[in-house]
Amino acid sequence: MKSLIIYSSKKGTGEKIANYIKDSVDTEIQIEKIKKGLEINQNDYENIILISSVYAGTMNKEFIKFSENLLLNKNSEQKIYFLVVSGFEEKFQEFVENNIRNNLDKIDMIEYAGYCYDFNKMNFFEKFIIKKVAKVNESVENIRKDNIEKVIKKII
Numbered sequence: 730m731k732s733l734i735i736y737s738s739k740k741g742t743g744e745k746i747a748n749y750i751k752d753s754v755d756t757e758i759q760i761e762k763i764k765k766g767l768e769i770n771q772n773d774y775e776n777i778i779l780i781s782s783v784y785a786g787t788m789n790k791e792f793i794k795f796s797e798n799l800l801l802n803k804n805s806e807q808k809i810y811f812l813v814v815s816g817f818e819e820k821f822q823e824f825v826e827n828n829i830r831n832n833l834d835k836i837d838m839i840e841y842a843g844y845c846y847d848f849n850k851m852n853f854f855e856k857f858i859i860k861k862v863a864k865v866n867e868s869v870e871n872i873r874k875d876n877i878e879k880v881i882k883k884i885i
């Protein structure tokens with residue numbers, strides 16, 4: 730079973746999760762960071778895992794475009810899983826619904842993947858926002874391996 734991970738990440742959490750999945754499985758798996766002009770042959774993969782972080786409620790525009798195109802062209806043997814990297818667990822479904830506008834029903838599973846707040850990677854403004862909104866004052870990692878495992882189980 731060949732699998733593909735497409736991730737969007739600004740500060741490394743999404744990348745960490747993508748690598749965690751790759752290291753957890755023996756099956757063939759390819760990882761691609763989203764970028765403009767990224768080309769893949771969708772029909773080569775039985776499983777596609779989409780990983781996106783959320784900033785100010787939004788996901789990366791290229792990632793959204795790419796994901797919507799994958800969903801549009803999904804074939805009947807293919808599974809598409811979505812992992813949301815976000816500070817607010819209670820909103821992860823909402824973040825997907827607000828960002829991915831078309832063919833949402835074609836996503837086979839949406840899970841919450843947790844978050845990191847790395848103060849070493851934030852600018853002054855970002856630190857200010859996070860202290861205020863998330864009420865976090867220092868670096869913290871809360872990657873939800875329990876939920877990520879649910880997706881891993883599907884691709885092995």
Ligand SMILES: Cc1cc2nc3c(=O)[nH]c(=O)nc-3n(C[C@H](O)[C@H](O)[C@H](O)COP(=O)(O)O)c2cc1C
Pocket residue numbers: 737738739740741742743744782783784785786787814815816817818820843844845846847851855858859
């Ligand atoms: C400036 C800033 C804004 C953020 N805005 C949101 C948000 O609106 N909703 C949310 O759930 N998480 C938000 N987060 C949390 C990020 O999604 C979280 O830090 C995540 O781990 C980042 O993933 P990445 O390292 O892959 O980019 C924000 C984080 C930062 C630093």
